[in-house]
Amino acid sequence: MIDGVGNYVAGTLVVIGALFALTASIGLLRLPDIYTRMHAASKAGTVGSCLMLIGLAVHIGESATALRALAGVLFLLLTAPISAHLLAKAAYSAGYRMWGGSVSDDLGATVHSAKKNDPLVTDR
Amino acid sequence: MTGAAFLNMCANFALGAITISFLLVVVRVVKGPSLPDRILALDMLVAVAIGFIAVLGLRTGFTLYVDIAIALGLVGFLATVAFARFVMSGGADAKKEEAQEEQS
Amino acid sequence: MIPYRNELILALIWVAISGSYSIPNLVFGFAIGWIVLFLVRDQRLATRTVIRPWALLLLIGLFIKELLLSALRVARLVLSPRMDIKPGIFAYPLKVDRDFEITLLANLITLTPGTLSVDVSDDRRTLFVHGMDCSDPEQARRDISQGFERRILEAFR
Structure with missing residues (x-):
């Protein structure tokens, strides 16, 4: 990597990433219910960590370690939506309700008929 | 200002911002109010920690930190999945928790 | 092969x-x-799929653009003094029908502006999406079907 430019790019990426992480955690505190908080955590949080890892990759410049950092980015991008999706599904099926200001709930109408077939929700 | 000085300043700023977000996330873990909220906050804590390790690695130039970040990502993902399965299989009582939330 | x-x-x-x-x-x-x-x-997947590299690149490009946009939007929303949100869950009728395409679409939806996939119906025809701004579900459905779903169909069919 070119010494001068690499430093500036890496520094900028790291600062932007840290600011995204900060906004994600502010969102985690301010948003009203679990589903909206998940938006903040899964988007801004992931982008923040990814930008910081990319900044590290740019700064290192040695191919093996940089590739490892990029593999970390890829891994984060693959797993973040899966865990968010799973947690949302789990919270919904366990009966955590949405915030009172929510405007529509298409899933609510179907979930009761579906529950009979769900092996996890049995009347034991 | 030289590139190295700029980078050092950026890293210090980022470490400060990440520390504040650590604190905010921990407030959410303590406050709850429900179990999924805490799980989400712990997941977020892992993501922020990965960023923290990345900045630390950048500042010290110690490249082994990258492997630690990846391993932490793996463990955090598995923990979130396990917690989600726990909530889904009826380990948490949503009605009771919401009643407690209304009381407080 | x-x-x-x-x-x-x-x-x-x-x-x-x-x-x-x-x-x-x-x-x-x-x-x-x-x-x-x-x-x-x-x-392992039993079906062999065609992959069109150029369309796949377009899909990845669209994904990166939307990811950055969505993070910016969440940041702006969170930092605005009065949060003006109308969250809700809307149903999205799926055009893609293979498992890995549904998985891909659901993951992409989760990482894009204002939407988060919550559940798939048992018959795999409907995706339930939680939207940050659910005042106009029709518009959100149009965005998904003309953005990601069209690109996924182009890349793997």
């Missing part, structure tokens, strides 16, 4: 990440790749 294609790809990734470019290391990576793929042999 090259024999052991997937094992070779895994071996090359192993060599690139471990950082020592030598024949023994390549063989070692190949062995690990073979073991991993052997362990998941029952869960």
